[in-house]
Amino acid sequence: MDAITLHDVTKQFRHGERPALDSISIAVPRGSIFGFLGPNGSGKTTAIRLMLGLLTPTSGTITLLGRFKSPQLDRARRAVGATVETPAFYPYLTAADTIQLCATIRGVAPEVDKLLGLVDLASDVDRPVAEFSLGMKQRLALAVALLGDPELLILDEPTNGLDPRGLRSFGQALLDIADAGATVFISSHILGEVQRICTHVAILSRGCMVHTGPISAMNERACVEIAAVNMDALLSALKGTTFATIVAEKSDMYVVEVAEARLEDLSKSLASLAVYPTLFRPRCGDIEDLFLRLTAE
Secondary structure, eight states: SSEEEEEEEESSSSTOOOOOOOEEEEEEOTTTTEEEETTTTHHHHHHHHHTTSSEEEEEEEEEEETTTTTTTGGGTTTEEEEEEOOOOOOSSHHHHHHHHHHHHHHSSSSOOOHHHTTTTOOOGGTTTTGGOHHHHHHHHHEEEEEEEESSSSEETTTTOOOHHHHHHHHHHHHHHHHHHHHHEEHHHHHHHHHHOOEEEEEEEEETTTEEEEEGGGGGHHHHHHHHOHHHHHHHHHHOSSSSEEEEEEEEEEEEEEEEEGGHHHHHHHHHHHOOOEEEEEEEOOOOOHHHHHOOOO
């Protein structure tokens, strides 16, 4: 049973306007770290609010953990930890006080030392939140979301404001959480980090689902940067192949997507047409290339 299922979910705020979400479907496997991507305004936060029962879908169904279904998703809150948009805490409370307060509200054990240690805030246990950077507040929000050992974490842009060291530490925390058996659903703009830690990914564009699948499938394809003295002849040769697709045209090169196993075939195909590349630089499947291609207006 999947941890999250969205089936043909549509959300329209005003009649006659373009839907914020248009018949999207997602299946998030249990135990996965699922990356949720899309440009600003694509509908990611709306989808997350629907999953948490903060909004009601116009049509379609949402199921969490196989036992909580819209419109009663609020019943899942003890089994789901979440952050939505920018975290907000009482500035005069310390990190420990914040954990204690949120634990009391949720009726669970606070486990202050454990949670703050997990998000690398153990040395800031008695520090007022007013002195926290945005990145520290993001990590404190993750600690609060982990109260009660939830089966499912739904995190909306939790890496905003993190420096590279904090980003790596945060990513490791999510890997540890998934290793312990929880499912993590995370929206993010940090594409490289999504590719590093996620097992699956979905991409939204203008409220429509344009891609969903395992990250591992990307490794079966490669993007190749190709240039030649005669760029027109190169373009003609590339368009004539049946197994390579031009995904980007730059001033001095083309970026071509091709199955990893057919890189040699591509090289031979160009040579057979007397097109000899001055640049032929493969790289493994890149989520940034996929994202830019699928979300292009």
